[in-house]
Amino acid sequence: MSNVAVLHPNEGRHGEKGTIMRLAEIFERVVGADAPVRFRAYDGSTAGDPNSDVAIIVRTPVAVNYLAQAPGALGLTRAYVAGHIDVEGDMYTALKHMSDVAFNEGNRLSPLELARIAKSVGWVKFVNRVAPPPQEVRRTRLFGRGSRHSKGRDAEVIQHHYDVSNAFYELVLGPSMTYTCAVFDTEDSTLEDAQYRKHDLVARKLGLGEGMRLLDVGCGWGGMVVHAAREYGVRALGVTLSKEQAEWAQKNIAQCGLSDLAEVRHMDYRDVPDGIYDRISSIGLTEHIGERNLPGYFSGLYDKLKPGGRLLNHCITRPHNDVPPMTPNGVINRYVFPDGELEGPGRLQTEMNQAGFEIRHQENLREHYSLTLRGWCDNLERNWDAAVAEVGQGTARVWRLYMAGCVLGFERNVVQLHQILGVKLDGTAAHMPLRPSFA
Known part of the structure; x- marks a missing residue:
């Protein structure tokens, strides 16, 4: 370790033997x-x-300011996004190495050691x-848009994350423009093939057929x-x-020559008319619904289905319900998914069942989401200069950090991805095959 130590201007020496700790120490x-x-x-x-x-470089004292003001992941994220780290x-690889170190019990500092470190950098507070x-995202801005998961606030949250730039998403997601977990036949499958496989898996679970009416919320x-x-x-x-x-979807539908069959509307799912659909798919929406709104969410989807209709709910989940939920002031909520909430698969199945659905199938695609995210990370790195030109260095850094961290989260079973298939019975008939026709 180098023996160089630099003092902040106008600051006296302090700490052990009257010196300021070097950052490497x-x-x-x-x-x-x-x-x-x-x-x-x-x-x-x-x-x-x-x-x-891999290397971590602290470029300016502002990084230490951020860490002093918000110790831990939030301070590090702020410093990295702003370019000071x-x-x-x-x-x-960097996140994996540092995570391994962070969870090592032998590296836990005593209260006395923490106090010494705090004293050493205390001036930045x-x-x-x-x-x-x-x-x-500033919490005060969201609070001004109404209560959590109100229509106005949900619209603001979705705009924050999804209206970044269609061109940016094309760089990250690739030609499929699909921002949900893919399904891989093998680890060597291409991202495009895996996204096709996911859509087709959903279609086969729903039992889609010509002339049916599908709602995708x-x-x-x-x-x-x-x-x-x-x-x-x-x-x-x-x-x-x-x-x-x-707007992007409608143009793409026209280019595909499917305008007579397909349509995408700018609309809240709660405003869709009831009772005219054979099948409903919900792929990546439930994370934005909120725990207290789950009964109304599933009941509303139930009411929109014809008897014998099916719902396929695909969403990120917690491994089980006693795992702490996403914190409102955590990094993901502040930078990526404001107001996001994850539930355990058991809770989701219970709410679907309470709404009237008969649960027919459930599976966890956790490993598939790790592979999906790796594909997106590779796309971002390959198109880094174009991505920065499109959305700026800070936003591109948010995405680099968030997606790499999510790879680790799915690998380590911090989060999962569940597809749950439910049927609105036609009397007592489910109109399901005796054995599933999907793999």
């Missing part, structure tokens, strides 16, 4: 001397494994306070709507709260 005390990454700071100090393929090498980067850029119309001759309506998604 603090890094070593927090994560251990054998951290599997390289570390370099603006004060000239270095630490970690000099041969590691950089990661050299693969982001997923009182001078040079810095605002979060503009990519962070939270339809994104219309991938499921187009697939149902093109491959099964289904009359499909998709609804989304994102105006940019709806």
Whole structure:
């Protein structure tokens, strides 16, 4: 570790033996001397494994301001998004290495050690306070749009995440423009093939057939709507709260020559008329519904189905309900999915059942989402310069960090992805085959 130490201007020396800790020394005390990454700071100090393929660079004292104001993941995210911390090498590898260190019991600091570190950098709590980067959602702005999961506030939340830029999403998602978990036949399957496979799996679980009427709530850029119309001759309506998604989808439907069968509307799912659909798909919407709204959500979908109709609900879940939910002030809620809420699969099945659905099938596609996210990460890195030109360095950094972190989350069973199939019985008839026709 380097012996260079730099003082903040106009600040006296303090700490052990009257000196300020170098940042590399603090890094070593927090994560251990054998951290599997390289570390370099603006004060000239270095630490970690000099041969590691990833490096963490603290470029300016503002990074320390952020960490002092919000210790932990939020402060690190702010510093990285704002460009005061950089990661050299693969982001997923860096997060994996640092996560391994963070969960190592041997690296836990005593209260006395934490107090010494806090004292060493304490000046930044009182001078040079810095605002979060503009990519962070201000809670006060959302509160002004109504109560959590009201129509106005949901529209604001969806705009924050999905109306970033259609061109940016094309760079990240690829030609399918599908922003939900794909289904891979093998780990070597292409992302495009896996997204086709996902749409077809949903179609086969629903038992789509020519002339049926499909409603796809939270339809994104219309991938499921187009697939149902093109491959099964289904009359499909998709609804989304994102105006940019709806405009892109309608143009794509026209280009595909499917305007007589498919349509995407800029509409809240709660405003769709009841009682005219043979099948409903909900792919990636439930995460935005909220726990207290689940009964009304599933009851509303139930009412929109004809007797004998089916619902396929596809969404990110918690492994079980006693796992803490997404925190309103956490990184994901502040930067990616404001007001997002995840439930355990048992809770979702219970709510579907309470709404009247008979549960016919459920499966966990957790590993498939890791592979999907890896594909998106690869797309972003390959198109990095174009992505930055489209949305700016800060937003591109949010996506790089969030998607790489999600790969790790699905790999480590922090989050899962469940598809749950329910039937609205026709009297006592489910109109299901004796054995599933889907694999």
